[in-house]
Amino acid sequence: MRKSFIPLLPLTRRIFGRTDGCRQSGIATVLIMLLIGMSLSAAVLGTAYYIRSTQDQGMAAHAQAQAQIKAWTATEIVRMYLQQLKTDGKLTAFLAQTMPIALSLTGDGGTSDGATGLMSARVTAADTTASTVTVEITGVSARGTKAEASSKMQEIYSTGTGGASSQQCVASPKASAFFKGDVSITGGTTSVTNGTTYSGIAVEGNLTIQNASSAIISGCVKGNINLSGGGIDANATLTSEGAITIISMATPTNATLWAKTINIGNTGSGSYNALKAGAYSASVGSAGVTIGNTNIGGNLIPTTAGTTIPWTTGSVIPLGTGSIIITLTDGTKFLLDLSKTTISSTTGVVTNTSSATRLNGNGSLPDTLTFTALSIYGGGIDIYTQTVGQMWGNKLNVQGYGGTYSNVLSNDEFKIVTGTVTNLVGGGNLWATNGGCSSPTNCYNFPTITNGNIAGSLYYGSGKSSGATLNNLAVNQVNTSPGLPGIPYCDTRADTVSADAYKSQANYVFEFVNGLPQLTIQNVKNAAGLSLAGIYSLRTPTVAQQSVLSTLMTCGYSNNPGCLQTGAAWLFSGVQKFPPGVVWFDSAVTIDGTTVNLLNSFIGKGDITLTSAGHLNLTAPNFSTPALICDGSTYPTNLCNKTTTPSTFVTWNDSNGVSRTGLPIANMAVLTEGGLTSSGWTINGNVVLGGQVATSGATTNINGSVSVGVNSLSSTTITSGGLKISTTQLNASQVYLPSSSCTSTSTPSTVKILSSRYI
Numbered sequence: 001m002r003k004s005f006i007p008l009l010p011l012t013r014r015i016f017g018r019t020d021g022c023r024q025s026g027i028a029t030v031l032i033m034l035l036i037g038m039s040l041s042a043a044v045l046g047t048a049y050y051i052r053s054t055q056d057q058g059m060a061a062h063a064q065a066q067a068q069i070k071a072w073t074a075t076e077i078v079r080m081y082l083q084q085l086k087t088d089g090k091l092t093a094f095l096a097q098t099m100p101i102a103l104s105l106t107g108d109g110g111t112s113d114g115a116t117g118l119m120s121a122r123v124t125a126a127d128t129t130a131s132t133v134t135v136e137i138t139g140v141s142a143r144g145t146k147a148e149a150s151s152k153m154q155e156i157y158s159t160g161t162g163g164a165s166s167q168q169c170v171a172s173p174k175a176s177a178f179f180k181g182d183v184s185i186t187g188g189t190t191s192v193t194n195g196t197t198y199s200g201i202a203v204e205g206n207l208t209i210q211n212a213s214s215a216i217i218s219g220c221v222k223g224n225i226n227l228s229g230g231g232i233d234a235n236a237t238l239t240s241e242g243a244i245t246i247i248s249m250a251t252p253t254n255a256t257l258w259a260k261t262i263n264i265g266n267t268g269s270g271s272y273n274a275l276k277a278g279a280y281s282a283s284v285g286s287a288g289v290t291i292g293n294t295n296i297g298g299n300l301i302p303t304t305a306g307t308t309i310p311w312t313t314g315s316v317i318p319l320g321t322g323s324i325i326i327t328l329t330d331g332t333k334f335l336l337d338l339s340k341t342t343i344s345s346t347t348g349v350v351t352n353t354s355s356a357t358r359l360n361g362n363g364s365l366p367d368t369l370t371f372t373a374l375s376i377y378g379g380g381i382d383i384y385t386q387t388v389g390q391m392w393g394n395k396l397n398v399q400g401y402g403g404t405y406s407n408v409l410s411n412d413e414f415k416i417v418t419g420t421v422t423n424l425v426g427g428g429n430l431w432a433t434n435g436g437c438s439s440p441t442n443c444y445n446f447p448t449i450t451n452g453n454i455a456g457s458l459y460y461g462s463g464k465s466s467g468a469t470l471n472n473l474a475v476n477q478v479n480t481s482p483g484l485p486g487i488p489y490c491d492t493r494a495d496t497v498s499a500d501a502y503k504s505q506a507n508y509v510f511e512f513v514n515g516l517p518q519l520t521i522q523n524v525k526n527a528a529g530l531s532l533a534g535i536y537s538l539r540t541p542t543v544a545q546q547s548v549l550s551t552l553m554t555c556g557y558s559n560n561p562g563c564l565q566t567g568a569a570w571l572f573s574g575v576q577k578f579p580p581g582v583v584w585f586d587s588a589v590t591i592d593g594t595t596v597n598l599l600n601s602f603i604g605k606g607d608i609t610l611t612s613a614g615h616l617n618l619t620a621p622n623f624s625t626p627a628l629i630c631d632g633s634t635y636p637t638n639l640c641n642k643t644t645t646p647s648t649f650v651t652w653n654d655s656n657g658v659s660r661t662g663l664p665i666a667n668m669a670v671l672t673e674g675g676l677t678s679s680g681w682t683i684n685g686n687v688v689l690g691g692q693v694a695t696s697g698a699t700t701n702i703n704g705s706v707s708v709g710v711n712s713l714s715s716t717t718i719t720s721g722g723l724k725i726s727t728t729q730l731n732a733s734q735v736y737l738p739s740s741s742c743t744s745t746s747t748p749s750t751v752k753i754l755s756s757r758y759i
Contacts (some may be wrong), residue, residue, distance in 0.1 A: 070139030219530025260378035278379020297486020332361025426454035435460030501740035507581030620685025
């Protein structure tokens with residue numbers, strides 16, 4: 001204080017002109033104090049102003065930072081939203097809207113939730129060629145205060161190539177043709193030619209071919225097979241969980257029959273690689289406790305089978321091939337693939353059985369099992385003169401003269417007239433039913449055997465006489481039993497059809513709304529890249545709608561531009577133009593004559609009828625070419641990849657990470673909850689029907705797999721016309737069918753941020 005006070009005295013003397021301290025000292029003191037006070041006040045006010053100014057600047061800087069944080073938060077929210085749209089298959093339709101597309105970012109906490117009113121975004125552009133989406137994003141902080149601030153950014157997102165998700169929920173049928181229920185073929189020409197991926201036919205019921213119809217088939221049946229016409233593919237296998245009965249059939253070549261029992265009438269001599277029948281009816285045990293039952297093939301352990309022949313009981317050493325159904329005591333059923341287990345060749349103990357597939361119920365299957373035979377299940381084989389590589393069953397009966405039988409395995413008695421047997425293993429007797437002997441060493445009408453061993457004795461004649469001998473046949477051989485082949489399993493598991501599950505993947509959706517027909521176009525653009533998305537009236541379209549419809553389709557042999565619908569059902573007659581892609585119908589549809597090939601997948605909730613009127617073909621998009629599907633005046637954006645030159649079909653990854661070409665929905669020619677009636681059509685693509693198939697007139701040819709009656713167990717009758725099915729030309733991607741009842745295991749392509757900048 002003293003240093004700041006002293007320099008002020010000369011100044012006071014000059015101001016007041018007096019130098020005597022006695023009379024002026026009080027006034028000077030007061031003035032000095034006043035000046036000091038004024039100086040302090042100015043300093044305080046200056047300091048306060050500086051502090052206030054600094055606070056405002058800090059608040060402004062803080063508000064701007066918060067606005068930027070909100071903008072970046074919104075950036076990630078938008079990315080996640082685009083990702084969800086892509087995963088759900090809705091991104092293409094979303095981006096088909098008129099730009100800009102405003103996005104509303106809201107939360108659950110009202111206007112104070114940190115999103116509502118404080119974040120906003122709008123999509124300003126989408127480039128389908130580059131697979132990018134441009135979005136303007138704004139973040140706001142301290143709204144309504146002096147420190148209110150905003151931050152605006154431009155984000156460019158990559159949505160992946162081709163505009164299609166890499167995950168697909170798919171199924172792959174095990175048979176070229178599947179029928180749920182009995183199948184009767186009574187006329188026409190029916191054939192199923194399978195490629196290496198398939199097993200011919202699979203019938204969940206009985207199969208009957210009769211009345212001189214022509215049917216060339218192979219595959220499996222859960223019920224019985226009765227053939228009085230048709231034939232079996234060369235080198236094919238026809239199996240049945242029931243009986244196979246053949247009264248009349250075209251002579252087969254190197255075929256294999258496997259069933260519970262086999263009966264082939266006197267239909268002429270054919271050649272068979274194998275005839276197999278019969279299994280052990282067995283209990284299933286674990287840790288010494290019986291837990292279920294099954295029918296199983298294999299051999300019995302001699303020490304457990306006893307001395308009585310033929311062997312019917314004992315511990316089973318299962319075969320290491322094929323599948324069996326195990327039914328637990330609580331009713332739970334498992335499908336066990338024996339090729340995936342480990343089987344002890346000495347004890348018959350089977351491990352790794354917990355790998356079995358549960359078919360129903362809630363029980364569990366232990367990892368170690370044993371099987372004990374209780375009786376014989378089926379096993380009878382009755383034939384006339386044939387040429388057979390292997391004949392294996394319980395009781396074998398050859399009624400015809402002659403024939404060649406390379407390897408005969410008879411668990412019980414083997415009855416034969418004459419013929420040539422190379423190798424014989426019998427668990428019972430050999431009976432030469434037409435044989436006779438003038439002496440034990442002078443016999444006639446006996447078979448010729450190169451090498452034979454049987455557990456029983458040799459008999460001959462209608463009276464089953466004994467006492468004869470036969471060259472190269474050893475009788476009464478201890479522990480001689482060939483076992484049994486088991487019963488084949490026919491896998492008839494198939495997904496049901498729900499058309500609604502595929503509506504979002506369609507390009508053209510035909511619906512009756514309040515009784516009026518309308519068409520919803522989605523996932524479609526024209527050659528210029530403009531979206532055609534929208535709802536179009538098919539009875540009273542506007543001028544603008546009619547213009548679009550006329551460019552897409554023409555019916556009535558050019559008298560009906562736009563294929564307008566006047567009735568209460570979907571009828572397309574005289575089709576001269578129709579857009580490629582996936583077409584969805586809410587009810588039954590009839591195609592009555594075309595002058596063009598239909599490049600479509602027909603997805604429906606009702607029956608689909610393809611009449612005998614003049615027509616070309618129905619071809620699924622993926623069974624066509626990218627040039628025809630993707631490079632026309634319009635194209636389905638979800639099926640086509642326009643980033644390549646020329647265009648290609650989109651790709652996806654299967655559960656093993658292998659890239660496949662073409663969305664599975666576009667592998668379908670027909671997928672409907674109803675049935676299919678066809679007369680003389682050629683259908684290129686897979687067919688899945690919730691109902692039945694019917695043919696008439698000319699033969700229907702389907703180049704693809706066929707599944708019939710997947711939604712209900714009912715009978716199928718194929719009469720005139722017939723049905724020819726072939727999967728020989730399908731590639732590795734075309735075999736996949738879309739599914740609505742499985743979980744995808746692949747990872748969808750990811751939406752990523754390509755660039756960010758403040759604007």
